[in-house]
Amino acid sequence: MEEIKKDHKNLPEIDPLTNDKFVPEHEFDGIRELANNPPWWLTFILLGSILFAYIYIARYHFFNDGDLQVAEYEQQMLDAIPEEVEEAATTGEGGITIETVKVDYTIPLDDKADLAKGAKVFATNCAVCHLAEGQGLVGPNLTDEYWIHGGSFEDIMHIINTGVIEKGMIAWKGQLSSKQIHQVASYITTLVGTNPPNPKAPEGEKYVAPAE
Known part of the structure; x- marks a missing residue:
């Protein structure tokens, strides 16, 4: 009988509202953790995020198919340069080098x-x-x-x-x-x-x- 009582004490308690089991010894400030699985949609988001991370790493870091954030930033900086500066930009280890061509404003354009x-x-x-x-x-x-x-x-x-x-x-x-x-x-x-x-x-x- 004593062994049966001990085993009964070791059984997880049941939440009367949800009928889910409580996690033993997981209680803080009167809040107890239920041993239930996360909703399917949350699991789907987690798995989708992991899959996206693998695809992103493969595309941008292994196959170099697309600009990384640094390259996008540098391109946006180039786009922000005033139109009157005729530019030829090259990207190297040191970043962007802008070569400017002086415009002769005393001659009308014919383009x-x-x-x-x-x-x-x-x-x-x-x-x-x-x-x-x-x-x-x-x-x-x-x-x-x-x-x-x-x-x-x-x-x-x-x-x-x-x-x-x-x-x-x-x-x-x-x-x-x-x-x-x-x-x-x-x-x-x-x-x-x-x-x-x-x-x-x-x-x-x-x-x-x-x-x-």
């Missing part, structure tokens, strides 16, 4: 992609005063040969950068990047001689390019 971007900047920011085809409204006509503040490319760049506050022309420096200003100024040079409908009367002096 179709740059002119298309310039046209977009013009439509967004300039057309409200100069109209969509540059024929002029509040601002002067940009399609004729007459210019109020000089018609050289450097003059156009200067006016866009610094503005003419007394005439309502704001300074775009700081609102547009140097490359965007270069692009829109280059696009404006393509408007000269296009003869849009209902152009504004000429203003200023006729600009004659100096002989080369």
